Amino acid sequence: MRKDNRMAPPLNNQVSARLLIAERLGQAEIFSDLLQEDLIAIAEFCREETYQEGETILVEDRPAETLFVIARGKAALEKKIQIGRHSTPRNAAIGYVGPGKITGFSVLTTPYIYSTSAVCLEPTRVIAIDGPSLRAYLQAHPSAGLKVMENIASLIADRYRNATHTLTYFLSIVSHELRAPLAAIENYLQTMHAGYAGELTPKQERMLQRSILRVTDLSALISDVVDLARLRPEQIQADFEWFDPGEVGTESIEDVRLAAAEKGIKIRVEPPPKFEPIVGARRRMRQVFTNLLNNAIKFSPAGSQVIFRACYEPDALIFEVEDEGPGIAEEDLPHIFTDFYRASSAGEIPGAGLGLSIAKKIMDAHDGQILVENLAGEAGVSGTRFAVVIPRTLQTPEMRRRPEAVVGDGY
Amino acid sequence: MKHQRKGSVEKQPYILIVDDDPDILEGILTILETQPYRLATARDGKKCMELVQEELPDLLILDLLMPRMDGWGVIREMRNDPRFARVPIMILTTVIEDASRRRYELETGMAMEVQDYIQKPARPADLIQRVSKLLSLDASKHAER
Numbered sequence: 001m002r003k004d005n006r007m008a009p010p011l012n013n014q015v016s017a018r019l020l021i022a023e024r025l026g027q028a029e030i031f032s033d034l035l036q037e038d039l040i041a042i043a044e045f046c047r048e049e050t051y052q053e054g055e056t057i058l059v060e061d062r063p064a065e066t067l068f069v070i071a072r073g074k075a076a077l078e079k080k081i082q083i084g085r086h087s088t089p090r091n092a093a094i095g096y097v098g099p100g101k102i103t104g105f106s107v108l109t110t111p112y113i114y115s116t117s118a119v120c121l122e123p124t125r126v127i128a129i130d131g132p133s134l135r136a137y138l139q140a141h142p143s144a145g146l147k148v149m150e151n152i153a154s155l156i157a158d159r160y161r162n163a164t165h166t167l168t169y170f171l172s173i174v175s176h177e178l179r180a181p182l183a184a185i186e187n188y189l190q191t192m193h194a195g196y197a198g199e200l201t202p203k204q205e206r207m208l209q210r211s212i213l214r215v216t217d218l219s220a221l222i223s224d225v226v227d228l229a230r231l232r233p234e235q236i237q238a239d240f241e242w243f244d245p246g247e248v249g250t251e252s253i254e255d256v257r258l259a260a261a262e263k264g265i266k267i268r269v270e271p272p273p274k275f276e277p278i279v280g281a282r283r284r285m286r287q288v289f290t291n292l293l294n295n296a297i298k299f300s301p302a303g304s305q306v307i308f309r310a311c312y313e314p315d316a317l318i319f320e321v322e323d324e325g326p327g328i329a330e331e332d333l334p335h336i337f338t339d340f341y342r343a344s345s346a347g348e349i350p351g352a353g354l355g356l357s358i359a360k361k362i363m364d365a366h367d368g369q370i371l372v373e374n375l376a377g378e379a380g381v382s383g384t385r386f387a388v389v390i391p392r393t394l395q396t397p398e399m400r401r402r403p404e405a406v407v408g409d410g411y
Numbered sequence: 412m413k414h415q416r417k418g419s420v421e422k423q424p425y426i427l428i429v430d431d432d433p434d435i436l437e438g439i440l441t442i443l444e445t446q447p448y449r450l451a452t453a454r455d456g457k458k459c460m461e462l463v464q465e466e467l468p469d470l471l472i473l474d475l476l477m478p479r480m481d482g483w484g485v486i487r488e489m490r491n492d493p494r495f496a497r498v499p500i501m502i503l504t505t506v507i508e509d510a511s512r513r514r515y516e517l518e519t520g521m522a523m524e525v526q527d528y529i530q531k532p533a534r535p536a537d538l539i540q541r542v543s544k545l546l547s548l549d550a551s552k553h554a555e556r
Contacts, residue, residue, distance in 0.1 A: 176476065179505045179531075184434035186532035191438045194535040196445060239509060283509060 018043045024127055027100050028069040030151040038137075038144045045133035050125045051075075057103060057118040057126065064106035064114045065131045073124025074098045077116040081174075091117065095162060105152050107131030108138075175226040182219050189215065213258060220294075224354040227287075231358060236365035239281040240396045245317060246275030248282060249310060252289035256297055263302045267293070270309040278317055279394040284362045288370075291355035292321040292386050299325035299384070312392075316368075319388045327374040327382045336372065359388075367391050424546045425449045425466060429459040429485070430474040430503070435531070439472065439503070442535045443542065456480025460488060463495055470545055473525075475504040475511055483515050483523075490524055499545045501527040 022039035025031045025046070031039060048071070051057055057068055060080055078091040094116065097103050103118040112131070138145035191197055193208040200208070253267055260267055289308075296306045304324040311318050328336060332343040337360040356370075363370045368390045375383040426448050430436050436452050443450055451468075453459040457479045463471070471489070475482035482502065489495040504511065508528045515523035526548070527541055 176505060180432065180476075183505050183531035184432050184438070187435055187438035190532055190535055191441050194442075196441050196535055283507065 021046050021048070021127055024071050025069060025129075028102055028127075029100055030102055030105075030148055030155065031069075032151070033147050034144050038141060041141075042129065042134065042137060045130040045137075046127050048125060049128050050123065051120045053120055053122050055120050057120065057124070058114050060114055060117040062114055064104055064112045067102060067104045067107045067129040067131055067134060068118070069102050069127040069129065070097050070099055071125045071127055072099055073126075074121045075103060075118045075124055076121055077103060077118055079116050091119075095159060096121070102155075104131075105155065108135065108149070108152055171226045175222060178222050179219065182215060182222070186212065186215050186219070209258075209262075213262060216258070221354075224358060227354075227358055231361040231365075233361075233365040236281045236284055236362060238397060239284065240279050240394060241282060242277045242279055242396065243282040243285075244275055244277055245285070245310065245319075245390075246271060248286045249289060249308065249319070252286050252293055253308065255286075255290040256293045259294060259297050260306070263297060263300065265297055265300055265303070266305050268305055268307045270307060272311050275310070276312065276317075278390060278392055279396055279399075280366055280390055281362070284365075285390070288359045288362050288388055289319060289321075291359045292319075292388070295355055295386075296321050296323035296325070296384070299323060301325065315392055317390045317392060319390070320385055322375070322383060322385045324383045327384050328372065333372065333374075337370070363388060363390075366394060423447050423449045424469040425451070426470045426472060426542070427451050427453065427459065427462055427468040428472040429453045429456070429477070429482070430472075431455060431477040432474070435474070435503075439533070439538070442538055446539060446543070448542075456482065456485045459485055463489070463498070467495065468498055470542065471498055471500045472503050472542075473500055475502060475506050483511070483518060486515065486523060486525060487519055490521075499526040499548070501525070501529065501541065501545060503529045503531060503533060505531045 018040060021043040022036070025039045025042060026034070026036075031042070034042075051073075057075055058064075058066070060078070075097050076093040077095040077097060078093050081090050081092050097118070103116075104114060106112060106114050107129075108131075138148055189208055189212045192200070193205065193212060249269075249271070253269070256267070293306065293308065300306060300323045306324075307320070307322040309320040309322070328343055332341075335341045336343055337356050339354065339357045341357070360370050368388065371387040371389070373385050375385055424447075426443065428436060428439055428443075428450060429452070430439070431454050433454070436454075440450060440452070451462055453462055455477045459471075459473070460480070462468075471485075473482045473485055480488075482504065486500060489498060489500065502508075502511070502525050507530060512523045515521075526545055529538070529541065
């Protein structure tokens with residue numbers, strides 16, 4: 001019988017290669033507390049692989065047959081997102097794995113389908129573990145199996161905690177996909193409504209005006225839902241800058257002009273004698289004012305008046321929005337700033353119950369306050385007053401970095 | 412694509428509108444066609460740069476999120492090329508202004524130099540007024556030289 005020398009490397013090489021793999025496996029988070037003998041046994045059905053930057057290690061939705069331990073390099077875990085039939089599918093990175101981390105834990109959990117893709121961000125070396133063999137080994141060695149499954153559970157719990165982050169990312173993509181077609185519709189409606197596509201009958205004009213209002217509502221609703229995930233205080237504070245609050249107030253009035261006109265509601269503006277610049281997140285502040293004004297308009301009877309007032313106190317700027325609506329029931333008052341809460345009086349009035357909770361989050365990030373009270377029902381007069389208190393002591397990121405550069409009063 | 416009106420078109424300001432959404436393009440064209448301008452359109456950044464090389468526009472109306480080359484890429488190319496650096500750019504997009512300025516700064520280390528920024532949808536009267544303002548600024552700049 002002829003001896004085949006090509007069959008395998010010498011035995012001691014094979015053994016040392018297996019020991020090396022076992023050692024690397026021991027450094028992986030999910031195998032860290034296994035016994036040496038388990039690691040050596042598992043190393044038997046492992047192989048080393050290398051991938052170049054941009055190469056895919058595993059693909060979402062494919063059968064999970066291999067578990068990968070990253071030995072060197074870095075990979076992004078990605079999920080495919082497609083909203084609607086017409087939008088381009090995109091990959092969103094929902095996490096990253098480096099040395100000692102694993103990807104492809106779905107080989108150990110039914111239905112054995114990869115839940116993400118993994119794409120290399122740099123040249124990466126991995127240890128590929130055959131999934132069915134690993135499952136069989138862990139079944140036959142329950143104490144090792146239990147340790148591995150415990151580690152997998154804690155790893156999944158970690159990834160789950162990161163879900164907010166992931167959600168934010170998803171939502172920013174969703175937001176664009178939803179807004180793009182709406183923008184096209186809004187653009188056509190505005191163009192037709194303004195008469196650029198030919199003359200309109202009064203009925204057509206009215207329908208177009210209603211369509212514009214409804215689409216504007218829808219687009220505000222999308223922004224609101226998307227904002228919920230994005231409104232973290234540090235994100236808002238990063239946008240702090242000097243701005244003219246009078247200008248922002250004017251923009252908010254413009255935002256709600258059409259909705260007010262539709263119900264014949266007059267907005268009475270009571271500005272201070274002079275607006276002084278303050279520090280805050282300009283765009284977010286406009287959102288607070290617009291939300292409060294919209295809210296007031298929604299709950300006001302047709303033909304009534306909404307007052308938009310501003311005044312300075314030594315250490316704060318206060319904006320108030322006052323309506324002549326039915327007021328808010330006592331039992332609703334503690335909850336109106338909660339996400340998705342709709343007051344009992346909201347009834348048929350459209351909305352997702354997000355406007356006020358968003359305003360509250362924005363004010364919290366400004367160390368400010370948002371207050372609400374029902375106006376005393378004297379002589380049949382009712383209504384609600386919202387007050388927004390913005391501290392005048394806020395600092396831009398620049399000022400926080402270089403506190404000595406702040407110019408004091410009187411210079 | 413060129414959208415020319417008959418008559419003496421030589422002196423009319425030339426506006427290039429770039430957006431990947433054909434419906435947005437049609438809407439904007441419908442509005443601007445009522446004005447004495449020469450209009451051209453492109454559906455992505457690469458095509459936009461081709462057209463800019465053929466003839467320098469008096470104004471570029473630019474979307475940001477587009478295939479092939481996006482709006483930020485177009486701004487970068489325009490501002491880095493002395494031949495195109497002076498063309499006024501109006502951004503017309505669904506992306507909010509601070510987010511897109513931040514992105515540009517992160518990518519290039521420079522401030523995003525554009526002359527106007529409109530978040531979609533543009534109100535027709537507003538659009539016309541802002542376009543004419545940008546064109547007259549440009550004209551007065553030329554007159555000074």
